[in-house]
Amino acid sequence: MDYRVNEIDQVIQNAISVMEDSKIQVFEICESARKELQTLGQELEVVLKETTDTIDKVDHLERDYRLARIRLTEVSRDFVRFSEIDIKSAYEKATQLQLDLMVYREKENYLKARRDDLQKRVKNVSLSIERAETIGSQMNVVLQYLSGDLNQVTRILESAKNRQLIGLKIILAQEDERKRIAREIHDGPAQSLANLVLRTELAERMLETKDMEVIRSELIDLKGQIRSGLGEIRKIIFNLRPMALDDLGLVPTLRKFVQDFEENTRIRSKFETSGKERRLSSAMEAAMFRMVQEAYSNALKHAQPTYVKVEITFLENEVHLFIEDNGIGFHTDLVESRVRTHSHFGLIGMRERVDLLQGNLEIESVAGQGTKIRIQVPTNRDMKGDEG
Structure with missing residues (x-):
């Protein structure tokens, strides 16, 4: 060594x-x-x-x-x-x-x-x-x-x-x-x-x-x-850097982001939350927000959707993100190969953030039937060092 x-x-x-x-x-x-x-x-x-x-x-x-x-x-x-x-x-x-x-x-x-x-x-x-x-x-x-x-x-x-x-x-x-x-x-x-x-x-x-x-x-x-x-x-x-992320936390910032997305793009959008809402570490909230932001950006650029939804669920030791659109979808095998060859940068950024948080990312999509993204991130870690 x-x-x-x-x-x-x-x-x-x-x-x-x-x-x-x-x-x-x-x-x-x-x-x-x-x-x-x-x-x-x-x-x-x-x-x-x-x-x-x-x-x-x-x-x-x-x-x-x-x-x-x-x-x-x-x-x-x-x-x-x-x-x-x-x-x-x-x-x-x-x-x-x-x-x-x-x-x-x-x-x-x-x-x-x-x-x-x-x-x-x-x-x-x-x-x-x-x-x-x-x-x-x-x-x-x-x-x-x-x-x-x-x-x-x-x-x-x-x-x-x-x-x-x-x-x-x-x-x-x-x-x-x-x-x-x-x-x-x-x-x-x-x-x-x-x-x-x-x-x-x-x-x-x-x-x-x-x-x-x-x-x-x-x-x-x-x-x-x-x-x-x-x-x-x-x-x-x-x-x-949305100022609301520091002042109000992840949920209000995501809600405002979804509202602005709908107003700016005229794409019907929905935000839902379940579980006992709580503040996470600053770094984790930033990472979760960026992942949602990247997913919405990918949908706008590639999926041609008329509806996009994000749902955040707070569990005792985990936080789940579920992002869904009704766009044109894609073949997941083809996109995964592009991710491995570094030619699909949006998914690369999301996967890297999930990996850094020791989380799990699943993408489900079929051509013509939209896309579903599931992200699971553990929160039962020692977060004291992340503010330093």
């Missing part, structure tokens, strides 16, 4: 080294992207100002050119009042204004194209920074686990009695990471988007005196897109 522990330790140390190097590279990429974003932002600010000035200049030149053409028409018709010098002067002025107008129109088109390109690049770089930060956070979580006490992990692995405790700790860590990401999105991008809405409203008011309807229309559209993105971020925050 010591020899195997040493081998495992060496593998983990190598993995840690690779992860540390990769984390540094991700950090450098992120920093480089932030510098690029700052440069692009400064350049975009200059281009926006120059675009506004050029549009104003084009407006002035168009007005002056119209007046110059009117003047040229007047002096050309009245040879008595105006001399040849007057006619020549009016013609030269109109010609020069026409040339200037052509030049500035070309400049306006170039600046608009440049502005659109810079805005697109700013958006892409911002997305890259967000992805890099997410990857960095995930790598930190992995490093924390890889850097733990290997001997302690080995002793725990040797004890079948504590197997469920390991699973619960892993699930709890996943849920903690989800809560952290939810906080970061709320405090970061969500606040930034809200601020951008205020800035666009301010820009609208500033443009009111310049009669620039096209730019105002673009700003209004931008404000709508930002508000839409803000709604999506808030939706992501809820999906990452």
Whole structure:
């Protein structure tokens, strides 16, 4: 066993080294992207100002050119009042204004194209920074686990009695990471988007005196897109960690989830509970909720149901979940083979969670006759370590 522990330790140390190097590279990429974003932002600010000035200049030149053409028409018709010098002067002025107008129109088109390109690049770089930060956070979580006490992990692995405790700790860590990401999105991008809405409203008011309807229309559209993105971020925050799960527990959260599912999908849904309802450990409640969530997601994506039902039963030492739909069903043998070859990720996630909890998962389905999922999870385990 010591020899195997040493081998495992060496593998983990190598993995840690690779992860540390990769984390540094991700950090450098992120920093480089932030510098690029700052440069692009400064350049975009200059281009926006120059675009506004050029549009104003084009407006002035168009007005002056119209007046110059009117003047040229007047002096050309009245040879008595105006001399040849007057006619020549009016013609030269109109010609020069026409040339200037052509030049500035070309400049306006170039600046608009440049502005659109810079805005697109700013958006892409911002997305890259967000992805890099997410990857960095995930790598930190992995490093924390890889850097733990290997001997302690080995002793725990040797004890079948504590197997469920390991699973619960892993699930709890996943849920903690989800809560952290939810906080970061709320405090970061969500606040930034809200601020951008205020800035666009301010820009609208500033443009009111310049009669620039096209730019105002673009700003209004931008404000709508930002508000839409803000709604999506808030939706992501809820999906990452429903607050009701911590505050109210599993049953109220599932009931609300089923109600929302029915409202959003127009698929008739039903939630039932039996037995003496009680609170479970935070990790176990999170795992049970995720399994129901995954089952409903699978039904929506693949089963085409008109009815979905979930029932939770509390027994003395177990909790049972029963999820049923009247969808198109499938051949269980075919899906089981896909699970074994890792090509059916929804069922893989459910089976892994059940295995970590030392539970049992049964799937019953026939093509054209819907699907039934039965999950049994023991609760007579020592749960004290899962909150730490």
